[in-house]
Amino acid sequence: MPQGDYIEQHYKRNGRRFDYYERLRKKEAREPHKHSTKAQKSLGIKGKMIAKKNYSEKALMKKTLKMHEESSSRRKADENVREGAVPAYLLDREETTRAKVLSNTIKQKRKEKAGKWEVPLPKVRPVAEDEMFRVIRSGKRKTKQWKRMVTKATFVGPAFTRKPPKYERFIRPSGLRFTKAHVTHPELKCTFCLEIIGVKKNPNGPMYTSLGVMTRGTIVEVNVSELGLVTPAGKVVWGKYAQVTNNPENDGCINAVLLV
Amino acid sequence: MTMDTVDAGMGKTVMCLLTDPEGTNLGSAMYIPQNAGPLQLTHLVNNFLNNEEMLPYSFYVSDEELLVPVGTYLEKNKVSVEKVLTIVYQQQAVFRIRPVNRCSQTIAGHEEAVLCVSFSPDGKQLASGSGDTTVRLWDLYTETPLFTCKGHKNWVLTVAWSPDGKHLVSGSKSGEICCWNPKKGELEGSPLTGHKKWITGISWEPVHLSSPCRRFVTSSKDGDARIWDITLKKSIICLSGHTLAVTCVKWGGDGIIYTGSQDCTIKMWETTQGKLIRELKGHGHWINSLALSTEYVLRTGAFDHTGRQYPPNEEKQKALQRYNQAKGDAPERLVSGSDDFTMFLWEPSVSKQSKKRLTGHQQLVNHVYFSPDGKWIASASFDKSVRLWNGVTGQFVTAFRGHVGPVYQVSWSADSRLLLSGSKDSTLKIWEIRTKKLKQDLPGHSDEVYAVDWSPDGEKVVSGGKDRVLKLWQG
Numbered sequence: 001m002p003q004g005d006y007i008e009q010h011y012k013r014n015g016r017r018f019d020y021y022e023r024l025r026k027k028e029a030r031e032p033h034k035h036s037t038k039a040q041k042s043l044g045i046k047g048k049m050i051a052k053k054n055y056s057e058k059a060l061m062k063k064t065l066k067m068h069e070e071s072s073s074r075r076k077a078d079e080n081v082r083e084g085a086v087p088a089y090l091l092d093r094e095e096t097t098r099a100k101v102l103s104n105t106i107k108q109k110r111k112e113k114a115g116k117w118e119v120p121l122p123k124v125r126p127v128a129e130d131e132m133f134r135v136i137r138s139g140k141r142k143t144k145q146w147k148r149m150v151t152k153a154t155f156v157g158p159a160f161t162r163k164p165p166k167y168e169r170f171i172r173p174s175g176l177r178f179t180k181a182h183v184t185h186p187e188l189k190c191t192f193c194l195e196i197i198g199v200k201k202n203p204n205g206p207m208y209t210s211l212g213v214m215t216r217g218t219i220v221e222v223n224v225s226e227l228g229l230v231t232p233a234g235k236v237v238w239g240k241y242a243q244v245t246n247n248p249e250n251d252g253c254i255n256a257v258l259l260v
Numbered sequence: 261m262t263m264d265t266v267d268a269g270m271g272k273t274v275m276c277l278l279t280d281p282e283g284t285n286l287g288s289a290m291y292i293p294q295n296a297g298p299l300q301l302t303h304l305v306n307n308f309l310n311n312e313e314m315l316p317y318s319f320y321v322s323d324e325e326l327l328v329p330v331g332t333y334l335e336k337n338k339v340s341v342e343k344v345l346t347i348v349y350q351q352q353a354v355f356r357i358r359p360v361n362r363c364s365q366t367i368a369g370h371e372e373a374v375l376c377v378s379f380s381p382d383g384k385q386l387a388s389g390s391g392d393t394t395v396r397l398w399d400l401y402t403e404t405p406l407f408t409c410k411g412h413k414n415w416v417l418t419v420a421w422s423p424d425g426k427h428l429v430s431g432s433k434s435g436e437i438c439c440w441n442p443k444k445g446e447l448e449g450s451p452l453t454g455h456k457k458w459i460t461g462i463s464w465e466p467v468h469l470s471s472p473c474r475r476f477v478t479s480s481k482d483g484d485a486r487i488w489d490i491t492l493k494k495s496i497i498c499l500s501g502h503t504l505a506v507t508c509v510k511w512g513g514d515g516i517i518y519t520g521s522q523d524c525t526i527k528m529w530e531t532t533q534g535k536l537i538r539e540l541k542g543h544g545h546w547i548n549s550l551a552l553s554t555e556y557v558l559r560t561g562a563f564d565h566t567g568r569q570y571p572p573n574e575e576k577q578k579a580l581q582r583y584n585q586a587k588g589d590a591p592e593r594l595v596s597g598s599d600d601f602t603m604f605l606w607e608p609s610v611s612k613q614s615k616k617r618l619t620g621h622q623q624l625v626n627h628v629y630f631s632p633d634g635k636w637i638a639s640a641s642f643d644k645s646v647r648l649w650n651g652v653t654g655q656f657v658t659a660f661r662g663h664v665g666p667v668y669q670v671s672w673s674a675d676s677r678l679l680l681s682g683s684k685d686s687t688l689k690i691w692e693i694r695t696k697k698l699k700q701d702l703p704g705h706s707d708e709v710y711a712v713d714w715s716p717d718g719e720k721v722v723s724g725g726k727d728r729v730l731k732l733w734q735g
Binding site: 085086092 | 372373391392393414415418433458459461481505626627664665668685701706710
């Protein structure tokens with residue numbers, strides 16, 4: 001390549017050759033023929049590379065041609081048939097996409113029969129007895145230590161009456177008793193404040209289940225009549241299971257996720 | 261007269277005056293024993309009217325139905341025996357429809373949700389349109405599919421039978437209308453184009469105005485309604501005027517087309533030239549549904565519960581006779597249900613002011629329907645209730661609660677004694693008008709119920725929905 005612009009300067013000052021433009025035109029006209037001879041005669045890897053390059057250029061050219069062709073003719077855009085057909089009276093309305101609650105109730109029934117449960121929190125940290133209970137000393141000299149007070153959130157039920165205080169071994173303080181839980185529907189992602197019907201299972205042991213202690217991972221049954229769910233048989237669903245997801249004794253409220 | 265002679269020693273009597281719903285008195289005030297119940301009063305009315313057959317009547321005292329003997333009613337409501345008691349009698353349908361209580365067949369076939377179902381006016385054929393772009397015809401005797409009609413390019417949103425049962429038209433989401441031959445299940449001609457957006461409703465011209473049936477009107481989201489002729493296969497008149505989508509259209513028995521739109525107005529059009537006659541304003545939000553008091557008679561044409569077929573020249577006369585009987589002396593009434601949670605009762609030929617505003621629903625009103633005899637109005641709303649209103653005065657009668665999801669559509673039985681409602685909670689419920697309670701619960705669908713219809717002969721009920729099956733219910 002020339003260093004400097006002396007070539008340019010020469011033809012700017014003195015003009016080009018008389019047949020320059022003619023020769024340039026003819027050279028350019030020979031270009032495609034030369035290109036095709038090269039492509040046809042090349043052998044081996046070189047030939048393949050040239051062929052590949054030619055092919056990609058051809059495809060690109062076809063695409064641009066088609067694009068140009070399209071815009072010149074005006075046609076009504078054909079709409080594709082979409083999924084989720086709705087009748088005319090629902091067309092202009094945005095309905096919230098709801099979860100397949102009905103098919104899930106069938107699955108739930110089957111699971112109940114099988115006795116297996118798929119829960120959101122399969123493993124929880126086990127709670128030790130000395131963390132769960134606090135020893136209450138009683139008696140005239142405060143030497144008897146057979147009473148225990150529960151330090152976690154509990155559910156007692158509306159018809160609960162305490163045993164006579166003299167014989168009560170487990171004390172459930174009323175400050176730690178809860179009746180309502182904030183239940184989140186996992187698919188709809190909305191939370192409802194629903195009443196607790198009962199404690200179904202506490203993973204730490206059957207004793208805690210019978211006491212009604214609610215720790216993280218406990219399965220409780222909640223009243224879902226507000227949600228308006230219907231079984232395929234036409235009956236209204238009013239109770240569903242939910243699993244506790246927080247530590248209620250630390251937060252002061254029970255957060256649970258609905259098991260659908 | 262089979263009435264016992266009035267014996268002063270036997271039982272007390274009360275002075276009564278029998279009047280018909282429009283106010284004309286039947287005879288003069290007379291003494292009626294207090295142990296006279298609805299049955300005895302029926303005998304009395306039949307005798308006075310010199311009816312050849314014993315026609316059934318129902319009696320109302322100050323808008324409350326009289327189900328017990330007169331004496332018991334007086335005691336309960338502490339009405340004075342001194343005053344003349346006005347008893348309004350209303351003729352009930354001669355035939356009685358049995359309530360359906362079982363699903364006789366679940367027919368699958370559609371590949372997408374079923375969006376609309378319709379029985380033919382004689383009750384012998386059934387058509388359904390779905391999201392898989394096909395219209396399917398079903399055989400009612402064997403309860404199996406008959407024909408699959410392909411021709412639409414997008415979801416089939418509405419189907420409508422002509423009142424003589426010879427033509428079937430369907431409208432789709434791409435704005436096309438296809439005419440089908442119901443006997444062969446074939447497309448007649450090519451799809452009619454003209455509308456630019458989806459079709460929201462189709463209504464045929466009544467048989468008593470022109471027989472054989474030729475013209476029908478369609479409404480669309482693009483804001484106009486078009487009158488089409490099925491023999492010419494083209495659009496005759498375009499009724500444009502609405503600024504937003506036209507959601508429903510009805511061809512009235514007096515030859516006026518009513519269109520309800522999302523721009524909160526109802527427009528009345530004249531059919532020879534397509535001129536706007538009147539505009540009914542009042543609603544505050546979209547109008548979802550319109551109903552006429554004579555709608556059922558217009559839909560069934562010359563067919564009635566006897567199931568007789570008439571030759572073409574007699575059809576028009578018979579249809580006119582049925583229409584006049586259903587209409588009575590009063591002008592045609594129109595009710596419109598809207599997104600503003602209220603409905604309006606209009607007498608469109610009389611005035612452009614509404615007759616009454618029917619409030620009470622707590623969510624939008626999706627569907628309104630007059631009973632076949634025009635005495636009741638049923639309204640289905642998204643607040644999970646169906647409300648019953650008096651069809652003449654617009655007075656609220658009762659609310660039927662039981663659904664746990666928005667109620668989408670209602671349908672009446674041909675004798676106006678039973679009301680059917682289909683809802684998003686996948687159940688259908690039948691309500692009895694006489695006792696104002698739930699008569700039958702029909703669960704079974706596995707997803708939302710989009711369309712319900714009761715056959716004009718009262719034998720079957722069909723329902724279709726999102727679960728893609730058609731369910732036929734029988735008594």
